[in-house]
Amino acid sequence: HLINSLHANDHLLVRPTLPTSPKILVLRTPFRQHDDNTSYRNPNMTTSYFRSSILHFHSDPDIDGDKAYTFAADGILTVDEQGKVVGVEEDAATFLESLSDQSSVTDYSGYLIIPGMIDTHIHFPQVEIIASFGEQLLDWLNNYTFPCEGQYKDPVYAKERADFFLQELLRNGTTTALVFASVHKESAQAFFEASAARNTRMICGKVMMDRNAPDFLCDTPQSSYDDSKALIEEWHEKGRQLYAVTPRFAITSTAEQLELAGKLVEEYPTVYMQTHISENVKEVAFVKELFPERLDYLDVYDHYNLLGPRSVFAHGIHLTAREHQRFRETRSSVSFCPTSNLFLGSGLLKIDELEREQVIYSVATDVGGGTSMSMLQTLNEAYKVNQLNGKALSPLKSLYLATLGNAQSLQLQDKIGNFAPGREADFVVLDFNGTPLMKMRHTKCKTLNEKLFSMIIMGDDRAVKATYVMGKLAHDRDTTAEE
Secondary structure (H helix, E strand, C coil): CCCCCCCCCCCEEECCCCCCCCCCCCCCCCCCCCCCCCCCCCCCCCEEEEEEEEEEECCCHHHHHHHHEEEEEEEEEEEECCCEEEEEECEHHHHHHCCCCCCEEEEEEEEEEEECEEEEEEEHHHHHHCCCCCCCHHHHHHHHHHHHHHHHHCHHHHHHHHHHHHHHHHHCCEEEEEEECCCCHHHHHHHHHHHHHHCCCEEEECEECCCCCCHHHCCCHHHHHHHHHHHHHHHCCECCEEEEEEECCHHHCCHHHHHHHHHHHHHCCCCEEEEEECCCHHHHHHHHHHCCCCCCHHHHHHHCCCCCCCEEEEECCCCCHHHHHHHHHHCCEEEECHHHHHHCCCCCCCHHHHHHCCCEEEECCCCCCCCCCCHHHHHHHHHHHHHHCCCCCCHHHHHHHHHHHHHHHCCCCCCCCCCCCCCECCEEEECCCCCHHHHHHHCCCCCHHHHHHHHHHHCCHHHEEEEEECCEEEEEHHHHHHC
């Protein structure tokens, strides 16, 4: 078993409940310094303790093997009163012996705590058209996406959908996402307000789109620049909110608009840039028609200074060797969206090729073309795509990608992605017994890899027992189900 039983007479156990955070007794005890990190905790600070199996990563397990991660079969995650990680104790029983007999610990024995999962490409207005039948990319945009996104000019409607969207992310254990709003400033404003209210670390941007879309969804180069600039000034690096300059893709932006997108990136060097690239072969051909003077699809964005370490390009299925080279040289990244690529028939991304070419990549849901907001289900489909490409994606590599790997691709590894001291304490409590079938399968799993793999293949929101944001309970599966 992953954890040892916790004897009833050891400590007073407190189960978390909504809407308030768990009741944790204030404790003032010294914290043992870890070998690989300096202890973050001020010994005079109050702390919260979470007992569970715990897994987090320090590096890529495909490269560093067992040294790439820490797994505590029965551990303690310690969080300070500011919502920052103090550290992980790998022997809960020994550690708890040093505490008062009257101490209070939030007990998740039998569960697995991992860092909050990170989604590097998702469209919040498209959540309501998930599972729309029968189209490939360009027709799907025209027939489903554009009519839906027209509703998000209404700030009341946008607020309702933003609240729903964020709660669904938390239900699925996702605590950070790189998010497309609609073309309307109101939609991005509603999203940031909803995220700030939950104190979630989110990255979002208003779509820039001035051609090849319905008139009711088109902005202009200048209005898109002005609206984006206003949103950057109001929200970027305010609290936990971050902004992404967001030209939808080259097909829907004129040269003038792309030039102004590049200007925003130059004026605000810490913002992100997100767009799409090489998702569909017809899309690639259309871009070539629109920009015949450019070397290839990526060269369109490169020409307007949109490449860099904070630039994330969704899909990248049909990239050329030259484009791989430019990704490598600029430290731009590709966001791998397996459920969407399969659903829309776009193709199979070869991540082993990206690795050989030293192209940074992450994993994402791409809802609404993607078919689930669950990163577990997304990793499930990533495994299958890799199988079709003749490769196996290990469960450890999968969870590394969904946590620290994705954080690194977003240049956020100093804030989120693992439980190093000082990191923001966003984390997820996973349930190996989330469904009767999962419970049955779990009884036959003998190793950590087997347990993690069954979780990835069969897990979804039902496997997420609880989600914490900065150390505070933000979602509890069982309490929510009862309400």
